[in-house]
Amino acid sequence: METQLKAYQVQGYDNGVLVFATNGATARRKGANELDEEFQDIEFCRRAHWADEYASTGHVPIRAYLDNGWWITCGGCGRVVDQDRIDDGDDCGGDPMAPVIVGAWIYCTSSCHDREVAIDKDRHDTEIATRAEAEAKFPGCTVARYYVLADMEARIPTVDLSVPGLQRTAQWRRGEDYVRVVEEDIEAFDRYRAKYKEAA
Structure with a gap:
C-alpha cells in the first residue's frame, strides 16, 4: 500500500484545487469535498508533479501557483491574477498589475493591498470604539x-x-x-x- 503523499490538481465546474493524497481516487474525493461538488461531477483529477515538494507541509506558496499556470483572485478587488496578466501589465484601477503577496493572500497591486489594509484598520477601530461606547x-x-x-x-x-x-x-x-x-x-x-x- 502506497503511503507517500503526492500533489493532484482537482478541477470542478468553475474552480480547481490542489490536494495531497496517496492516490488519484483519494485526491478526487478530497478535491470534491473542498470544492463542494459530487465525486462524479469532478471534471478531472491529475498529478501536479511540480507541487510534490510541498506535500510534507501541505502548503503551496502563492508564487508557486502563479509560476505553474494557475490564476488566483485578488484578496482586495477580486480581479484575476495570473502570470500572463502580470507579464502584460494589465490595468488594475489605473495601476499596472504588480502583485503583492502577504501570507496566504495576493493583491493585484500595492494600492489594492493598501486599500484593504485601510478597510481592515477602519473595521478594527470601529469595533474597539463600539465596544468601549x-x-x-x-x-x-x-x-x-x-x-x-x-x-x-x-x-x-x-x-x-x-x-x-x-x-x-x-x-x-x-x-x-x-x-x-x-x-x-x-x-x-x-x-x-x-x-x-x-x-x-
Missing part, C-alpha cells in the same frame, strides 16, 4: 459579541451585551439610546436600568 453607556455590562448589521441603507455596528440579571443578551446598535431584549428579560432590564440611574 457600549460598556460606557451601559455600566456593569460586558460585550459578549460584536458584529455589523447590514440593511439596504447602512452597515450598523452592533453588540450583544451581557447584562446583570438578564437570562439572554441584550442587543445595542451604535447610535441608539435603547437596547433590544427578549420579552422575558424586560423587567430584569428595567431593574438594571433603575439601579444604574440611582447610582448616577
